[in-house]
Amino acid sequence: MLICMQSTSVRIDRATHEELKQLAAELHTTVGHTVHLAVRALRQDKVGSDLRTPLRADESAWLDAALG
Structure with missing residues (x-):
């Protein structure tokens, strides 16, 4: 697969x-x-x-907040 793109060296x-x-x-x-x-x-x-990291208290509170 040839893709024309700008390049740089590493x-x-x-x-x-x-x-x-x-x-x-x-x-x-x-x-x-x-x-x-x-x-x-x-x-x-x-x-x-990152997804396996437990939620912080503020994140849990935000998710548990009422929508009304």
Whole structure:
């Protein structure tokens, strides 16, 4: 999948770059798209972690408040 987009450079160590290239090949995509997928997965993990955090007292009170 070729996507035309603006780009920038990110410095990573050679071992990580080799892993990215291997993963990209396995996924039949580009290294850039593989990084995009990895960032998305990390963001989703963070959202999941945030959702597992217990509510604060003020959040619980707001959710329990009457609507009238």
